[in-house]
Amino acid sequence: MSSDGPIYRTKNYPHPQQQQSSQFYQPTTPSPQSQASNAHEGDYTVPNPQSHNGFFSPQTAFYGSSNQATSSIEFLSNNPFLNVGFNVVEQGMKDMTDKTINMLPNQMKKSLSSIKYYFAVDQTYVIKKLCLILFPFRPRNWSIGYNADEPVPPRVDTNAPDYYIPLMSAITYVLVAGLVLGIQNRFTPEQLGMHATSVLIWNIIEILILSITFYIFNIQSKLRILDLIAYCGYKYVGMITALSSYLITDSLFIYRLALLYISISLSYFLVKCLRLQILPDIGGSQPYNTNGNTRRIYLLLFVVLLQPLFIWYLTQHLIIP
Missing domain, CATH: 1.20.5 (Single alpha-helices involved in coiled-coils or other helix-helix interfaces)
Structure with missing residues (x-):
């Protein structure tokens, strides 16, 4: 069959909708790796921090090497x-x-330099001194040794006063008091600060009372203020013992019994230690006076009886009857 005009051949092109559908709906299923890469492609680059020993830590991401x-x-x-x-x-x-x-004044500088003397202790001294405070009834020599008119360090003489035991026992008392309150469901974090502050304040009040008493009685003795601070700090050993007996037994009777024993033992210990420093030396180094001797005895009894009173006052509020 022939015609006069030119012959045009037509080509079958796909419909636009068919072409678009063929582009989006692929018969093949992409792999998970390609999906993860396509999901983040064009947004940002995910950092690949170098892990240490196979683990990733925040330090490697935010800090340098x-x-x-x-x-x-x-x-x-x-x-x-x-x-x-x-x-x-x-x-x-x-x-x-x-x-x-x-x-500073010369006397104050001398006092600051002499504080080192009260911390010259060792483990043997601490054990012996604690046993001496708790069990002082064995007969022994209570005089303090001297070397060239100066008292020997505490690690050499068990009778010498120190600051290590009072300081450590005061800190331990605060912790034991917090433990007692915790067992009774009365503990708050503020209680530790309150007890530490009360320890400091009552120590200052006690030393002021005794210093004023010494001044009023007008008594000259070998006992120094620094020695008096050390002797007054030994009562915390008895307070820890009384509170520990209550913690172990949970008995008010055992607490009172321990408090009674501690009061007697500490009073006996202080009498033996302080009488050689407060009472006059009848041997001849100090003049003997009947009125002065009576005042010294009253002062000694006042110092000794004040310690059990503080032990009872600072521990009774922790015990629930």
Whole structure:
């Protein structure tokens, strides 16, 4: 069959809707790796932190490597300006401390330097002194040893007063008091601060009362204020013993029995220790006076009987009858 005009051949193109549907609906199923990569493609790049020993930690994400930290420390330590500044500050603090000490009175400087004497203890001294406070009824020599008119350190003489046992026993008392309140469901974190403050305040009040009493009685003795602070601090050993007996037995009767024994043992211990320092030396070093001797005995009894009163007052509010 022939025709006069040109012959055009038509090509069958797919419909646009069919082409679009063929692009989105693929017969093949993509792999999970390709789906994860396509999900984040074009949004941001996920960091791939290097883990330490196979684990990822927040430190590796937010902090630099250890090499950077080491280099920073080396830079600070090798910086001459910082070293000069540290030296100036250290020298200034040293000069300020020396000037402050030099401005103090001579008696106060002597007292500050003598505080080291009360901390010269060892483990053997602490064990022996605790046994002596709790069981003082065995006959023994209660005099303090001297070396060139100076008392020997506590680690050499068990009769010498110290500050280590009073300080540690006061801290232990605060912790035991918190434990007692915790067992009774009455503990709050503020209780520890309140008991620590009460320990400090009552110590100051006690020393002030005794110092005023010594001044009123006008008694000159070998007992110093620093020694008196140490002897008054031994009562915390008895307070810990009384509270511990209540914790172990949960019995008010056992607490009162322990309180009675501690009061007697501590009073006996203080009488034996203080009578050689408060009472006059009849051997001849101090003049004997009947009225003065009576005042000294009253003062000794006042110091001794004040300790059981403080032990009862500072522990009875912790016990629920």
